[in-house]
Amino acid sequence: xxxxxxxxxxxxxxxxxxxxxxxxxxxxxxxxxxxxxxxxxxxxxxxxxxxxxxxxxxxxxxxxxxxxxxxxxxxxxxxxxxxxxxxxxxxxxxxxxxxxxxxxxxxxxxxxxxxxxxx
Numbered sequence: 001x002x003x004x005x006x007x008x009x010x011x012x013x014x015x016x017x018x019x020x021x022x023x024x025x026x027x028x029x030x031x032x033x034x035x036x037x038x039x040x041x042x043x044x045x046x047x048x049x050x051x052x053x054x055x056x057x058x059x060x061x062x063x064x065x066x067x068x069x070x071x072x073x074x075x076x077x078x079x080x081x082x083x084x085x086x087x088x089x090x091x092x093x094x095x096x097x098x099x100x101x102x103x104x105x106x107x108x109x110x111x112x113x114x115x116x117x118x119x
Contacts, residue, residue, distance in 0.1 A: 007025070011044065016028050016029055016064075017044075017064075025060040027060055029067060039063050039067075040060075041058065043060065044061060045060075045061055046059045046062060088113055092106045092109055
């Protein structure tokens with residue numbers, strides 16, 4: 001049986017998590033567009049204390065939960081490259097796919113969007 005990866009304190013690390021030699025935690029994941037990204041934090045969980053002289057930030061697992069929630073909702077984490085029209089189209093497709101709105105409602109949304117964005 002393979003041994004599970006652990007941090008310096010002895011806690012078991014999840015898939016994608018690792019601890020660097022300087023003590024900082026790292027999470028490596030694939031975003032919605034298929035590219036790999038990495039996030040860092042000095043704390044693994046919320047109950048960990050901040051190291052002296054390091055800036056206050058969320059714990060790594062809190063950041064992971066936010067990323068997973070965005071992936072479940074089909075929200076891109078790299079929205080800076082999206083235009084407003086692309087974001088609207090993505091939103092309507094997501095709502096229709098998850099059956100939050102019906103097809104006719106989405107058609108109405110798109111019609112109103114196109115009418116108001118043309119001016």
